[in-house]
Amino acid sequence: MLPQAVNRSSRKPHVLTVAGSDSGGGAGIQADIKACGALGVYCSTAITALTAQNTMGVQGIHVTPEDIFARQLEAVLSDMEVDVVKTGMLPTPQIVNILCSHLESYSVKGLVVDPVFVATSGDQLTSHEVVDVIRKKLLPLADIVTPNLPEAALLSGKVHLRTCIDMHEAAKIIKDFGPRYVLVKGGHLDHVSAENVDVLYDGETFWDFHGTWVETMNTHGTGCTLASCIAAEMAKGNPVPVAVQAAKDYIQRALEHSKNMKIAKGLHGPLDHFFSFPEYSKISRCKGFQTNSLRLYAVIDLGMKRRWQCSAAEALRCAIEGGATIVHLRDKETGAVDFLKKAESCVEVSRKSRIPLLINDRLDIAMVCEADGVHLEQSGLPVKQARRLLGSDKIIGVSCKSIEQAQKAYEDGADYVVCGPVYPTTTEENSITVGLDGLYAICRATSLPVVAIGGINASNVEEILTEKPTTLHGIAVVSELFDKPDICKAMQELAGMIYGFFHDEVEKPLVHHCCM
């Protein structure tokens, strides 16, 4: 049981957005709240201006009186634990000055500056003097500034930005004003190819972020949304380049989902921030990894005594046939050459069935056999380094016994955690059980998907899943595979029991087919 840690760790990542209100709901404060909400992050606000705005343009602007603007900042920053501040429309130099003095008095983990000067409709949103104050006062405090091409031209004084090389030049000039990173967005480049490139620069390295060009008029609010997503991902503890990649992925999907949406008469419709919300929440940080794959997690331990005689690949095939939704291959005894051979034959089987295959601890083997990812034990490679080597397309899971370990796994970039032993088990000797309370405490403290492990079998699945927290995504078994003479049948029994507890369409197992 880990009760004392629950309150401290169940706090939500928090973004304070300092921006203007868009009555049309597509940009500004409204976009920021929706984007943060969609990414599971709390969003507070300090409103800089009220705009009367719709899909046809901006019809009016009322700047917030300075004292009430300052009071909003004071109210939020003095009371709430803000992780990251994100700025949008800052209409006057006075508003920027008030913000900067508050940022100097209250420490926050990050500052994302979206330098909003002109709306896509062509309407001016800030006074001309604002550019200079942002350059001199706000940018030195910023972790990242996210200009599009017209904004980069204004900030850098480099009027003609037409190529990627121009974007690099502008990024260098803007970097000299003091932000840690500059992201120059290429959405306004002439589109000769189907690609869209944004350039991130930290003073030494340029990263090019490629996206696919989406043919749509529903782009109102993309700048605000991208900056908010970056802030939200930073608030979760992600480093800036990882946050940018996650934000780009969100925008790409939002643009694709919103391209046929019609909600007004005007030319520039907004994004649908909550596009397919239930489906989106099933997608993990790792591109393409559906977290409902974690429902029935089969660990094939090649070092264990077993009641069947067949190859690793055959055992894996049987587990999948019985309904396993993800498989995890571990072998603590075999040398690299033999393990690799077995892993390669398993990858072949898992690919055919489109079931993800993870390799336990051996990042080298996982990379060489092109498995879907790696599962790391606490004694294994640190997650951060593994992520650096594997990139963002591969799955990384981590074994955790405590809230602290689960939080670290999250901060370091893991995609899911396996928690246990929930019940006593002979598979993991000398391992203290966390119990059902410990498992649930971890589930409530993390936003990562959790898989329960340890002593789980058909007789206790119901107990685990009946009142499960929402982050508990599935169960993992080892000896249920090894102590039973028929792997396929053992999996089928478990699979049959778990479907009712999850309201999604995990495919039912195929007709029983004994493979022993």
Ligand SMILES: Cc1ncc(COP(=O)(O)OP(=O)(O)O)c(N)n1
């Ligand atoms: C109140 C308010 N803030 C910012 C903008 C600009 O939003 P952006 O995300 O750059 O999208 P466009 O409006 O340029 O499409 C705004 N319009 N209103």
Ligand SMILES: Cc1ncsc1CCOP(=O)(O)O
């Ligand atoms: C790998 C692992 N981590 C915690 S318990 C455990 C083993 C669980 O095995 P079993 O399903 O046989 O109890």
